[in-house]
Amino acid sequence: xxxxxxxPLAGLGTRxxxxxxxxxxxxLPINGRPGLEYILDEGIKAGIKEFIFIISNKKKGxxxxxxxxxxxxxxxxxxxxxKRLKQEYxxxxxxxxxxxxxxxxxxxxxxxxxxxxxxxxxxxxxLMLLPDxxxxxxxxxxxxxxxxxxxxxxxxASRKVKKKDVSRWGIFKLKKINKKSFLIDDVIxxxxxxxxxxxxxxxxxxxxxxxxxxxxxxxxxGQNGEVHITDAIRTLVKKNEKFTGYIFSGKYLDCGTxxxxxxxxxxxxxxxx
Ligand code: G1P
Numbered sequence: 001x002x003x004x005x006x007x008p009l010a011g012l013g014t015r016x017x018x019x020x021x022x023x024x025x026x027x028l029p030i031n032g033r034p035g036l037e038y039i040l041d042e043g044i045k046a047g048i049k050e051f052i053f054i055i056s057n058k059k060k061g062x063x064x065x066x067x068x069x070x071x072x073x074x075x076x077x078x079x080x081x082x083k084r085l086k087q088e089y090x091x092x093x094x095x096x097x098x099x100x101x102x103x104x105x106x107x108x109x110x111x112x113x114x115x116x117x118x119x120x121x122x123x124x125x126x127l128m129l130l131p132d133x134x135x136x137x138x139x140x141x142x143x144x145x146x147x148x149x150x151x152x153x154x155x156x157a158s159r160k161v162k163k164k165d166v167s168r169w170g171i172f173k174l175k176k177i178n179k180k181s182f183l184i185d186d187v188i189x190x191x192x193x194x195x196x197x198x199x200x201x202x203x204x205x206x207x208x209x210x211x212x213x214x215x216x217x218x219x220x221x222g223q224n225g226e227v228h229i230t231d232a233i234r235t236l237v238k239k240n241e242k243f244t245g246y247i248f249s250g251k252y253l254d255c256g257t258x259x260x261x262x263x264x265x266x267x268x269x270x271x272x273x
Contacts, residue, residue: 002145002207004120005048007039008113010056010104015257024059026131028261031268034065037131038136038268040095044143048127051099052120054113058261063101069093103159109226111189113210115216123210125154128229130204131255133157133262136271137248140205147181148207153242156184156233159207159252167192170230173247184243189223189230192271200245202230203252 013025020028025034043051055062059173072089093209102116115127127141127150135157144155161169173186174197206229215232222228237243253267254260 001047001123002125002127002148003041003047003049004052004123005050005129005141006052006054006114006117006121007036007038007129007131008053008054008110009059009131010063010107012058012107012114014263020145024061024237025256027061027065027252028255030255030261030265032135035264036062036131037095039135039217040098041130041132042118042135042139042141043096043114043127046127046145048141050076052117053101054097054104054116055101056103056105056107057143066092066096066099067214069096096132107223107226109224110229111219111227111232113218114229114232115213115227118213118216121210121213123252125207125221126202128206128208133204133252134268135203135205135248135250135254136253136268138248138252140203140246140248143248144205144207144246147244147246151181151242151244153244154209154233155207155234155244157203158182158200158245158247159203160199160247161201163196163199166190166196166199168201170228171196171198171201172202173197174200174245177244180249182240182245182247184233184237184245186237187230187234189228193230200247203248206233209234209236209241214223 013020014024027034038137096156104113104116125162148155167190176242178180219232222231251263255264
């Protein structure tokens, strides 16, 4: 059973400056709610009971946001007819109960962030959600948990990207199983157009095996001097650990760049949520 999820949140968010000079990017509102709440709700609806947030000292605002229940309580005492405020209070309290915090104070990459959760993961597999990637109109995490049970494999979300864009993503080498699923033969972090084995990209939803912590302890830094989760996955695939890809049909929204963020707000407000 997959009941725990980790969310790396220590990134600096430089692609969203100047907004991120004072607000953590994951708290930026998308149609009136912090982007991070959409990610949490996806996890909760997929059966997740505990989230581990990897933050940094610079991003304590995230902890403050979810630990502000007393502040609401005080205001509600004065304005006890405010229904919306009460709902927000209950929502924050619910989230707070489910979240633990660990710290990654140096931006050493996603692999390094994952390793910080080593002592918290109790089961053989866990979910990781990257908050820059929103997937709407399908609960991708839930679909991936189903695929994990069906194939008894680790699972990574995927979508096809244009050839000219491959160097923005992790890219799979694969063997197709059916329209929605494939076996992962290899995965390369941000390859050049010439070196890309396919156009099938990694999107930020992963069901990873606990074994990955052992690999990460020895994983050398890769591109840009960072420890990439992609490289640790690659090591496991080479050791014949079963990884499958899941091609989701939900709508993908990239919230990590200014253009993507603006578009996400427009798109989400047009969906009937
Ligand atoms: C990360 C991963 C990359 C993946 C992407 C999905 O990259 O390293 O493999 O394709 O997330 O959003 P980043 O967005 O941190 O550059």
